[in-house]
Amino acid sequence: MFTLPLLMQPQTLINGQASDAIGLSDRGLAYGHGLFETFLVIDGQPVFYQEHLQRLFRGCKRLGIPSDCLDSLIQQDLQKLVYPAGRCVLKLILTCGSGGRGYLTPDPASPARILILTSMPEYPDSPEDGIRVRWCQTQLACQPLLSGIKHLNRLEQVLARNEWHGTDIREGLVCDTRGFVIEGTMSNLCFIHEGRFCTPALDQNGIEGVIRNQLMQLAVQQGLKVEVSNYTPQDVLSADEIFLCNSLIGVWPVVALENHQYAVGPHTRSLQAALTQRMVQC
Amino acid sequence: MFTLPLLMQPQTLINGQASDAIGLSDRGLAYGHGLFETFLVIDGQPVFYQEHLQRLFRGCKRLGIPSDCLDSLIQQDLQKLVYPAGRCVLKLILTCGSGGRGYLTPDPASPARILILTSMPEYPDSPEDGIRVRWCQTQLACQPLLSGIKHLNRLEQVLARNEWHGTDIREGLVCDTRGFVIEGTMSNLCFIHEGRFCTPALDQNGIEGVIRNQLMQLAVQQGLKVEVSNYTPQDVLSADEIFLCNSLIGVWPVVALENHQYAVGPHTRSLQAALTQRMVQC
Numbered sequence: 044m045f046t047l048p049l050l051m052q053p054q055t056l057i058n059g060q061a062s063d064a065i066g067l068s069d070r071g072l073a074y075g076h077g078l079f080e081t082f083l084v085i086d087g088q089p090v091f092y093q094e095h096l097q098r099l100f101r102g103c104k105r106l107g108i109p110s111d112c113l114d115s116l117i118q119q120d121l122q123k124l125v126y127p128a129g130r131c132v133l134k135l136i137l138t139c140g141s142g143g144r145g146y147l148t149p150d151p152a153s154p155a156r157i158l159i160l161t162s163m164p165e166y167p168d169s170p171e172d173g174i175r176v177r178w179c180q181t182q183l184a185c186q187p188l189l190s191g192i193k194h195l196n197r198l199e200q201v202l203a204r205n206e207w208h209g210t211d212i213r214e215g216l217v218c219d220t221r222g223f224v225i226e227g228t229m230s231n232l233c234f235i236h237e238g239r240f241c242t243p244a245l246d247q248n249g250i251e252g253v254i255r256n257q258l259m260q261l262a263v264q265q266g267l268k269v270e271v272s273n274y275t276p277q278d279v280l281s282a283d284e285i286f287l288c289n290s291l292i293g294v295w296p297v298v299a300l301e302n303h304q305y306a307v308g309p310h311t312r313s314l315q316a317a318l319t320q321r322m323v324q325c
Numbered sequence: 326m327f328t329l330p331l332l333m334q335p336q337t338l339i340n341g342q343a344s345d346a347i348g349l350s351d352r353g354l355a356y357g358h359g360l361f362e363t364f365l366v367i368d369g370q371p372v373f374y375q376e377h378l379q380r381l382f383r384g385c386k387r388l389g390i391p392s393d394c395l396d397s398l399i400q401q402d403l404q405k406l407v408y409p410a411g412r413c414v415l416k417l418i419l420t421c422g423s424g425g426r427g428y429l430t431p432d433p434a435s436p437a438r439i440l441i442l443t444s445m446p447e448y449p450d451s452p453e454d455g456i457r458v459r460w461c462q463t464q465l466a467c468q469p470l471l472s473g474i475k476h477l478n479r480l481e482q483v484l485a486r487n488e489w490h491g492t493d494i495r496e497g498l499v500c501d502t503r504g505f506v507i508e509g510t511m512s513n514l515c516f517i518h519e520g521r522f523c524t525p526a527l528d529q530n531g532i533e534g535v536i537r538n539q540l541m542q543l544a545v546q547q548g549l550k551v552e553v554s555n556y557t558p559q560d561v562l563s564a565d566e567i568f569l570c571n572s573l574i575g576v577w578p579v580v581a582l583e584n585h586q587y588a589v590g591p592h593t594r595s596l597q598a599a600l601t602q603r604m605v606q607c
Contacts, residue, residue, distance in 0.1 A: 055349050064346035065354065067337050067441055072347060072418070074479035075357035106480065107487055136354070146479065146486035146510055159349055184466035185502060188484055196478035197356035197428065198388065198471055204428035205389055220467060228428055 071138030075195035087126035102192035173298035174213035231255035234282035284308030353420030357477035369408035384474035455580035456495035513537035516564035566590030
C-alpha cells in the first residue's frame, strides 16, 4: 500500500478499469437504476465494509440488479486503488448497466461497478462539537418499495438540500408527506428522550444508515432503551439530546434546531466516543 | 440534410460535441438530477418540438437547473446530427451537470445536454390496431414536487415494467398508493366513458405526456367533453374505449385489460387519425 500527498487526484474505476466516464445508455443515468455506498476509508481500509455491502445487496435484490460474485469483484477493484495515509472517501456506485431505451431490465443485465476515491471533506469549524440545523419544507413521499436502500433516485434530497445556502446551517431535517420526521438530507436523525435512544422508522422512506445501525447497537450496550417509531417535529423538538450521523461525519451533535437550543449531552458524547473507537477497530 | 441507411448507428452528442460517455461526477448519474424528452423525428424534424421543450423548461424550474439559452443551444445541437429519411428517435437528456459529492447544486451549475439519435423501434404485430395490457402491483408514491415533469428518477417505472416478461402483454397500468389509476409504465392512459374523454389527474405523480395534451385538445375539437380526475381501476374497467399514448407509439388502443375485452372504438380511431395528421403537419 502506497501513500499519496494530502491533496489527491480522484481515482476512478469502472468494472476494474481506470475510466472517468460512463456510457450514455447506462441505466444509472437513464433511470437512476442503481445504488451507491459512501465509505470512510482509514489507512486504506473501508470502515464498516461488510455492513455497507449488506445494504448494497439488499438494494440489488429490491431493484433486480444481479449481485453474483459482486463481493469478490469489489474486493479486486479495491486492490487497484492507491490509498493515502489517514482518511479518504470511497464512493461505490453500482448501476444495472447498459440497456436500451426501455424500462425493462435487459436479460442478462451486466451491472457496472463504479469506484471513486477522493480526499476527505474538511470541516474547519469542528461540527463534531455541535451544528445548527433547520427544518426543510420538502416532504419525502411514502414509497415502501424503495425505502431503506441507498438508490440513485435522490431528487427529494436535492430539493431539500437546496432550500438553504451558506455554511451556518449544516443540515436540514426532512419530514414525509404524513408529517413524520424522517432524516436529514444527508444523514440519519437520532435523539435522546427521557433516557431512550430514539430514531425514526424507515419503512416508508429514508435510508437505513450504516452508522445509525451501529449507534443502535452501541446504545443497547450503553444501557439505553432503543425506540424506532414515527415521530412528529414536536417529538424531536422536545428531545433532551439530538444528533445526526452518517459514514463520513460519524456523529454531529445538534446544538440548535431553528430557534431551539440544545446542549451536547452525555449520551451523545458517549455514543460518539464509542463509535469512533469501533470505526478504528473495524 | 443527409439520409442514412435504415440500420443506423446511434449518434450521440454531449453539449454539442460527439461523445458517448459522461463524467462520473455528473449529477444525472449521482442523483438523477436531470430530465429527459423522447422525440419522434420524421424526416429530420422533431415532432411537437416546442411542446417537449416547454415540459423540459417546467422541469428545469422545478429541479433548479439553469435553462438560459437552452432552446438555441439545443437547436444548434440538432443541426449537428445526420437524420435518416422517415422516422427515428431522439432522446434528449438534460442533467444539472457535474458537481462534487453533495446534494447542494453547484453555483453556477453547468448543465449537460445529451442527445442520442437512434433508429425507430419496430412493432411487427401492429399494436396501433390493439394491444393487451395488465395491472401492475407496483404503486406510485404521491410526490407533488416531482409530478408531471419527466425527471430521471424512474425507479418506480423500472419496478413496474419488470413485473412481466414476454411480448403478449405490451403495457402495464400503474395505480398510486391512494389506489387511483395513474398511467402506463411508459405511456399515458385515456379512456372514453359515456361520451366523455377521461384521463387521470397527474398532480401527485405521473408524467404529463405531450401526446396526452394533444389528444385532450383534439378531443375538444371532436366535440368530446374532457374530464381530468381521479379514477379507480373499476372506473377504467367500465370504460367504453381505452387507449394509451406516448410520443413514439402515438395511440395504441387497448383490446384486453386482464380478462376484460374491449373493441377498438370510433372515438379511439378518430383521435388516432387526427393525431397522425397533426404529427405530420407539425
